[in-house]
Amino acid sequence: MRPLSGPGELDLFTRLSYVLDHELADDFAAGRRRPEWTWVALRGDRLVARLSWWSPPGTDAPFVLDLLDVDDTLPEAVDVGVHLLRTATAAVVPDGATPPEYYRFVPGDWHEDRAAGDVVRTRVAVVERLGARLIAERLRFEWRPDAPLPAASGRLAFREPKDTEELLSLMTSVMEGTLDAHGQADVARLGPRKAAELHFEEEIAHYPSPREWWRVATLPDGTPVGFVFPARNQYNAMIGYIGVVPAHRGRGHIDDLLAEGTRVLAEQGVPRIRAATDLDNVPMAAAFTRAGYVNFERVVNLTWEPAGAV
Template sequence: MDIRPIRREELEVFANFSEQADLNEHFLNYLRDMWDEGYVRPEWCFVAEEAGEFVGRIVYWSLPSLGKPFICDFLELPWNANYLAVGTQLLQQSLTQLQLHDSDSMEYQLDIPSPYSTYLEKRIELLEKFGFSLNRETIRFEWKDTQTQITLSNRLTFRSLNQVGEDAFIHGIMQVSSQTLDRSILHDQAKLGLEQEALERFHTSKALKYNPTWWQLAYTQDETLVGLIMPAENDGGAIIGFIGVVPEHRGQGYVNDLLQQGTLTLKSNGAVRIRSDADTVNVPMVHAFQRAGYRQFASRREYRYSMK
């Protein structure tokens, strides 16, 4: 079995794994867009080839300016045959060919429901046997512009990244991440420490599409930092990239003010749909999205594999 990146002229065959023609067409158009925008590269699209036939595929994804992938997706295998053998070889050899560092990790995001998450139990079996571990489970939220009035906070003052500077903003990320309920952040803090996790989160977030005026620290009338909001855009559109309240001000409803500010920022810049994820164990954040008119459209299981 040969594991290799595809050639550009093989794109249509690469997309043609499903028996549903419309799904194949959707994936083909999506992949072309991702190539054009730099989220995916041909050398990050791998196939398992046997006797001249594609029997498996996987796509690796990144933010365009980061230069190396950190999410794998669109895994297709012979699910009713030797999927474990093919999948293990495909993952192992494609990850090796990507030449990632020992300190890097790879994520696999399993959305439910999704036409790309068929054979759910077999996918999970493969991931876990290969060495992926469950990082967190999230509720996927979506806000749609229904002309409802968004009430802005009258008890907070917002200052943008341009106004406060990067050092103050990174310090703000570190403060709101303290004692977080989000398992993904907790895992990264355990590995990197609180300060380094905040620094890396800031620089990774800067690879998203955003305007520095969108990212804001929030203060009370006596100039005490309450929290922050970081709206942005990714390949799927507008998102609430990060939101948080400092521990000493939690439980006072400030997350509602922050979420309203972020939602209005994106709406004012043309967004008619906004998405975000909340860890299922972060109940206060889940309730905040629900109060703000966000509706669940899916669930997600996030798996992570450490290269070392």
């Protein structure tokens, strides 16, 4: 078991396969992955397991474990994966630090397709053996330009946020009663304001796209009812975050917010717009469907408790 010596060993690393393989070379070039965060387990010349952490460029620590594979022909595949993950984590994650979250993109029918389900369950078993727990299964959506733009009702006005404090205030309000499992966990641990600050600082503030795309929705009298953050990450245009404040929920405003966010991105000529929501967030999933977004994939998220150790 060892880290890669460099991107030149990608041919070795990709002897096992996953949907992110086509991004690896660019990720290394951009600093989103590093050889010391990318490990292999070898039995002779045979690759029997591999993993890689990812992080935004310019950061010093891995942010997420998004690639973990084992040779599924091995009867001891889970044990091999556990051994590699434990060894690599000890070398990469500082003592006492919470290991980065694990997520894996999975087919939408993985619960029904036995072969696809076995692949997912094997990887999940590896991280569960080391103390992680499933926090959410999420639906991934996509809008393409050949679909009509979602219609807006005209009930709301849209403007750019006044400042970061206005955004954090609105995000704090949206955190109350959120159906997002990550948000619920952060609120329970930190409270709504700190949870909003954490989400902003760890994710939203790192979007490379212009903040001028972001929108606050208001009633005709200027009262804010919600917000939408159209954005780009390193790979796609996306609806980065969207929410309606509690006092104005249940009135269909989410449809207007999503229509505005989609319009902003469509005007940039993007080839697709990605979005995601928890499987349990039925209202948000329904809003994406009404807006012409198609559910093309799922993702399973597992996390360790804060300050947990592998």
